[in-house]
Amino acid sequence: MLTLLRDLRRLRRGLALPQPDRARSLAIRHVDAGSCNGCEHELTLTSGPHYDLQRFGLGVVASPRHADVLLVTGTVTTRMREPLLTAYHAMPEPRKVAALGDCALGCNIIGTTDNLAGKVSDILPVDLLIPGCPPGPDQIARALLNLIDGRTPAGERCVAERQPVTPPFSR
Numbered sequence: 001m002l003t004l005l006r007d008l009r010r011l012r013r014g015l016a017l018p019q020p021d022r023a024r025s026l027a028i029r030h031v032d033a034g035s036c037n038g039c040e041h042e043l044t045l046t047s048g049p050h051y052d053l054q055r056f057g058l059g060v061v062a063s064p065r066h067a068d069v070l071l072v073t074g075t076v077t078t079r080m081r082e083p084l085l086t087a088y089h090a091m092p093e094p095r096k097v098a099a100l101g102d103c104a105l106g107c108n109i110i111g112t113t114d115n116l117a118g119k120v121s122d123i124l125p126v127d128l129l130i131p132g133c134p135p136g137p138d139q140i141a142r143a144l145l146n147l148i149d150g151r152t153p154a155g156e157r158c159v160a161e162r163q164p165v166t167p168p169f170s171r
């Protein structure tokens with residue numbers, strides 16, 4: 001057990017994630033607005049023992065009423081548009097919105113159908129874009145830590161625009 005804990009500590013040190021300037025916390029409410037679940041897999045890894053974002057004060061909460069940031073994955077479907085707006089309006093001010101993954105950024109990965117309401121920024125004011133299909137846990141971790149420190153890099157583009165990706169559910 002002690003050996004495992006020592007190895008885990010060494011692995012975490014190897015990640016070299018930036019330490020926030022001072023002690024802060026960020027409560028995250030995640031909404032899957034129409035994802036293929038690829039982004040969720042990577043998001044789950046950020047909470048696992050390897051990345052363990054809780055040590056930086058980041059935690060996923062069950063209610064939008066307790067959340068500082070609404071983290072949205074997937075292209076927003078017409079059925080998820082209203083629940084997404086409801087979650088956003090339930091959050092206390094000041095509230096932030098983060099779009100996670102190329103689908104949420106509107107990179108047209110799954111094409112256009114009548115069942116899609118659009119990208120997240122068509123529906124909510126987005127503060128943070130995390131590109132990738134899916135973005136890796138270290139990329140998600142760095143972006144959220146930047147959000148804690150008030151750094152939200154502008155001009156993030158779809159990874160799908162830079163290098164064509166094969167959607168995980170293509171035929």
Ligand code: SF4
Pocket residue numbers: 034035036037038039073074075100101102103104109132133134167168
């Ligand atoms: S960005 Fe990629 S992994 Fe994430 S929901 Fe879209 S298709 Fe799935």
